[in-house]
Amino acid sequence: MSGNRSEEPQVVLRPLYRAKQVRELDRRTIAAGIEGFALMQRAATAAWQSLKSRWPGVKRITVLCGGGNNGGDGHVLAALASVAGVEVQRITLKPISALEGDAARAAEMATAAGVGLEPWSKGIAFSGEVVVDALLGTGLGGEVRGEFRNAIEAVNACGLPVLAIDIPSGLAADTGAELGMAVRATRTVTFIGDKIGLHTGRAPALTGEVHFRALGVDARSHADLAPAAELLDQDLLRVWLPPRSRDAHKGAMGHVLVLGGAPGFGGAALLASEAAARLGAGKVSLATAPEHVTACLTYRPEVMVHGLRGAAELGDLPGKADVIVIGPGLGQDAWGQGMLQAALAESGPLVVDADGLNLLASHFSGQRRDDWILTPHPGEAGRLLGLSAAEVEADRPAAVRELQQRYGGVAILKGAGSLVAGPDGMAVCPYGNPGMASGGMGDVLTGILGSLLAQGLPLETAARLGVMIHALAADMAVRDAGERGLLAADLASYARVIVNPGFEPGFHSLAGGHDAHKTR
Template sequence: MSTLSTSSLRPLYTAAQVRELDRRTIAGGIESFALMQRAASSAWHSFRSRWPQARSVTVLCGGGNNGGDGHVLAALAMQSGLKVQRISLKPLHALQGDVARAAELATAAGVGLDEWQPSTTLTGEVIVDALLGTGLEGEVKGVVRHIIEAMNASHQPVLALDIPSGISADTGAVLGLAVEAACTVTFIGDKIGLHTGDAPAYTGEIDFRPLGVKAQAFFDIPPNAWRLDDDLLAEAFTPRSRISHKGDLGHVLVMGGAPGFGGAALLASQAAARLGAGKVSLATSPEHVAASLVRCPEVMAHGVRGGAEASMLPSTDVVVVGPGLGQDAWGQAILQSALQSELPLVVDADALNLLASRWSEVRRDNWVLTPHPGEAARLLGCSVADVQADRPAAARALQRERGGVVILKGAGSLVAGPSGLVVCPYGNPGMASGGMGDVLSGMLGTLIAQNDSLELAAWLGVIVHAQAGDDAAKNAGERGLLASDLASYARVLINP
C-alpha cells in the first residue's frame, strides 16, 4: 500500500491564516483591489456555470472586503445584461478603501444601490451572499440576522462568497444563524470550517478558487488540516501479488456482541472480511455463534463467556473491540483482555464508554479510537454541544490525551493523528442509521492488518466507508440505507 503523505491532499486553513496569505500576496506585488477583482470574477464564473439562464440577481453587500467582492460581482452582472438589485449594509459614504472603490465601480457600471430596510423584498432569481465573509467571531445579531432570515425565507438559490454568512470558518459551527447556500465559492485558501460540523448543511457545493495564490509556497504557514481525496484509493489498493495467500493479508479479531447484542459484532466482522482480510475471527457471546455462521460462515466465530476465554484465541494482527460490547461485567472483561494485548486496537462503541468511565488514564500509540460526538464528550469530560462547537479542537484534544489516531465521526468526519488533522468530505445523511460505526470499525481492522501505518489505514477506512455510503445512496437513495449495504459497495471501491 502507499505511504502516508499529505502532499496530494488539499490544504485547509483557518480564517487568520487566509488573511495572512492575502496580506503577503498583496505585499508581494499584487494590488489589493486587483485581488478583489479576481475574486469577484471567479465568483461570477461560478455563478454563470451554475445558473446560466438567470436574468436577475440580488447582491447583498456587507461593509468589509467580502462586500467589496459583491459590489464588483454586481458590476460584472450588470455588464452581462442581468437585472441587478444591489443592497448594502452601509451607505456609500461610510465605505472605505477597496470596498468604497468597488462600490463606485458598480455605480459607474449603472448598478443601483439600496440600503437594507425591513420592508426590502429580494427580487433576484439568484441571491449573492457577500455580507460577512470569514471575519465573523461572535453570534449573528441585529440587522444582519434579519437579512439572513430574509435570504433563507426567499427560497431562491444563494451563492455565498468565501463562506456562508454565519458559519465559523475555523470550526464549521453556526454562530446563531447562517445562510443556506446552494454553492459556496471560496478564495485563496480553502477553510477547514467549510467541511465539518454544521457547515455541510449550509455550504452547498464548494467551489475553491485560489486566485493564483500558491498557499503552500509559504512554508511558515502550515495548513491547519487537509481534505481527504478518494484518489488515495487507487494509490493504496494496487493489484495483489499473484502468489498471495491468506497469511499475507492479515488476521482480524473482532471482540464484541454481549448477550443480547450480537448484531453489531456480526456487522463488524463481515465488513472486515469484505475489505479483504485473509482471516477474520469473532469473539462473541456463545448465543450469537449460530447467527454468525449463517450470516457469514467465512468468519471464524468463537463463543466466549469472559475475558479469559477471549485471551486464549489464536494469534491475530489487530483487535477490533467494542461493537455490541455492553458495559457490564462481560464487556469489561473482554475490553480488559484486549487492553492487555500489545496488538494494534480499533476501539469503538461501548469500549469507548468503558475507557471514559473505567480506564480514564490509559493511553497508547497503537490504537484507533472512533467516537461519535457523544462518546467523544464522555472521553473529554464535556458536553456534546462543546464537542460540536469546535470539532477540530475536540479531535485534537482527544488525540493528545489518548495517543494513537482519533476518528471523530459525524458530518465531515475528522481524523487526528501524529501527522495532523484530515477532514473527510464524503458521506451522506442516509448513513445516520444503526450499525454504520460497527461497519467502519471492521473495515479499519482489515486496513490496519494490511498496512504499516495506523494513520494511513484510518484515512483509507474513513474514505472507503463514506464513499461506499455515497455510492449506495446514489444507487437507491438515502432513506432506508442500511449498514449492511455498505460492504458490497466498499468491495468495488477497493478493487479499482
C-alpha cells in the same frame, strides 16, 4: 499487504487553513506587489464566473452586501454582472458613506456601472433569480445578530438559489459551527486558501457545492503557514490499494479479531466482522456471547465465531490476531469490561469504538497508546474529554486534536465532515451523506479499519482510507437506491468494490440485498 507502491504517483491533497492564516496569505500577496483592490476584483470575477457556469441563463440577480471586504466582493460582482447585461438588485446593510478602503472603491465601481442601491429593510422583496451572499466574511467572531440575522433569515426563506462569496454568512471558518444563524447556500466560492470550516460540522448542510479559487496565490509555497488540515481525496485508494500479488494467500492478508456482542447485542459485532472480511482480511474471528453463535454462522459462515461467557475464555485468540477490534455491541457490564481489559493487555494495534470508548472514559481512564484508532461520535468524544456533545460540535477540529494528544494513536471524530487526527496532522473527509444516520454505521467503520490494519497499512493511513471507504460506500449505495432506508449492512459489499479501484465490473452492488448485484 502485497503490492509495490514505490512506483505509484503521489496524491497531493488540498490544504485547508484557518481564517487567520488566509488573511496572512492575503496580506503577503498584497505586500508582494498585488494591489488589494486588484485582488478583490480577482475574487469577484471568479465568483461571477462561477455564478454564470452554475446558472448560465440568469437574467436577474440580487446581491446582498455587508460592510467589509466580503461586501466589497459583492459590489464588484454586481458591477461585472451589470456590464454583462444582467439586471442587478444591490442591497446594502451598511451605508455606502460608512465604507472604507477597498470596500468603498468597490461600491463606487458598482455605482459607476449603473447598479442601483437599496438599503436593507425587513420585508424587502428580492427581485433576482439568484441571490448572492456577500454579507459576512471569515472574520465573524460571534453569533449573528440584529439586521444581519434578519437578512440571513430572509435569504433562507426566499426559496431562491444562493451563491455565497468566500463563506456562507454566519458559518465559522475555523470550526464549521453555525454562529446562531447562517446562510444556506447552493454553491460557495472560496478564495486564496480553502478553509477547514467549509468542510465539517454544520458546513456540509450550509455550503452547497464548494468551489475553490486560488486567485494566483500558491499557499503551499508559504512553508511557515502549516495547513490546519488536508482534504482527503479518493485518488489515495489507487496508491495504497494496488492489485494483489498473484501468489497472495490468506496468511499474508492479516487476521482480525472482533471482541463484541455482549448478551443481547450480537448484531453490531457481526456487522464489524463482515466488513472486515469484505475489505479483504485473510481471516476474521469473532468472540461474542454464546447465544449469538448460531445466528453468526448462519449469516456469515466465513467468520470464525467463538461463543464466550467471559474474557477468561479468550485463551490464545488475542495472541493469534494481527489487530483487535473492540466495542461493537460490547456493553458496559462485566462481560464488556473484561473484554476491554484483555484487549488493552495486548501489544498489537487496536480499533476502539462504541462501548469500548465509553468504558475507557468511565473505567479505564488514563490509557494512552500509539497503536490504536479511536472512533468516537460527538457524544463519545465528549465523554472522553469531559465535555458535552454540543461543546465538541462547537469546535470539532479542536476536539479531535485534543483527543489525539490526550490518548495517542489516531482519533476519528465521526459526523458530517469526519475528522482524522494523527501524528502527521489532521484530515477531513468530504464524502458521505445523510443516509448514514442509522444504527450500525460505526460498527461497519470499525471492521473496515481493522481489516486495513491487518493487511499492513500504517495506522494513520488506515484511518484516513477507512473513513473514506466507509463514506464512499454509502455514497455508492445512495446512488443506487436513495438515502432513506440505507442500512449499515448495505455498505460492506459496496466497500468491496471501492477497495478494488482498478476493477471495472459489468455489474455493481446492490439494490437487492447485501449479496445481490444488478447489471449497469
